[in-house]
Amino acid sequence: MEFPSYLGTMPMHAITEIYGEAGLRERFRIEIGRFPGPDRDRLAAALDLAARLHRDDRRVREPYLNHLLRVSIRIMHHYEVSDVDVIVAAVLHDTVEDHPDELAGHPDATAEEALAVLAERFGGRTAQLVGAVTNPIYDPSLDKYEQYREHVRESLDGEPWARVIKVSDFTDNGVGVIHTTGPKVERSATKYRPMVPVLRELVGRPDTPLSPPVKQHIFRQLDLAEERFAAILDGR
Incomplete structure (x- = not known):
């Protein structure tokens, strides 16, 4: 799919309506392009994990991943945030609430176990931020x-x-x-x-x-x- 040169400035819901998940993924790629290589790799790994965990989730008319992409893109572009821990947490902010079992690797996993997995993969600060925005039962x-x-x-x-x-x-x-x-x-x-x-x-x-x-x-x-x-x- 070809994207316009101005994709980096398009409103996100316009990208969603016209180009869907592919367009939002491309916009995410543009936004993380300014980060050093190791940070880009970490951000891409977070998106890969979110895409896998939420692969069957929907938000009414769209894949759930679109929501996670918009949340993280907004933080980078409109909020001018360059803290990689925060952006990674934004990408993964619903994983513990929605898929603790897949994260922790067993069907009765607790949120604490799922957060421990995130801490191991992406660092304790990222896991702490995800925990702060995870709803309890x-x-x-x-x-x-x-x-x-x-x-x-x-x-x-x-x-x-x-x-x-x-x-x-x-x-x-x-x-x-x-x-x-x-x-x-x-x-x-x-x-x-x-x-x-x-x-x-x-x-x-x-x-x-x-x-x-x-x-x-x-x-x-x-x-x-x-x-x-x-x-x-x-x-x-």
Whole structure:
């Protein structure tokens, strides 16, 4: 497949719609091209592992890997992050939650066992960041969305770099809600709308390692997400 010379500046959802996974993979390749060889190899290995683990996963209309590609590309391009541990964690941020058994190599694997495998392959810091954005098993007798919000507050409180991964993940889910179809649209809006002020506060903290212009960009994205959630939920 041939890609345009301006693929490196195209909006990611435009790449998704026109070129699909192949286009996002090419954009990822462009983004990691500025890294030294060993770092590129590490980033490529993370993508290979994510592609293998999520090979059968779907997000409504697309392969799940598209989501992971967009989250990591956004961190590199829009958030101007060059910390390889963070980018690798972004690529792998759902592996422990979704596929601990395959990671650890047995059907009853715990999240801790899966994180240990990531630590061995990609380093302890990367595994720690993935752990910070991995949802626990929630109490079925309590409100799951409330538990989710509390978990995010607690897990990201002392992990500034994990906030970067979470807000990119949220942007793909929240701002990207217009690219979702069916019952998931309302479910996503209900889940994510209360997260807007939580993430705004976390991103705005002085220790969140992003530049002021990047933080302003994220705040605009959070505003856009809130507008889309309101359009979905307030008109019911």
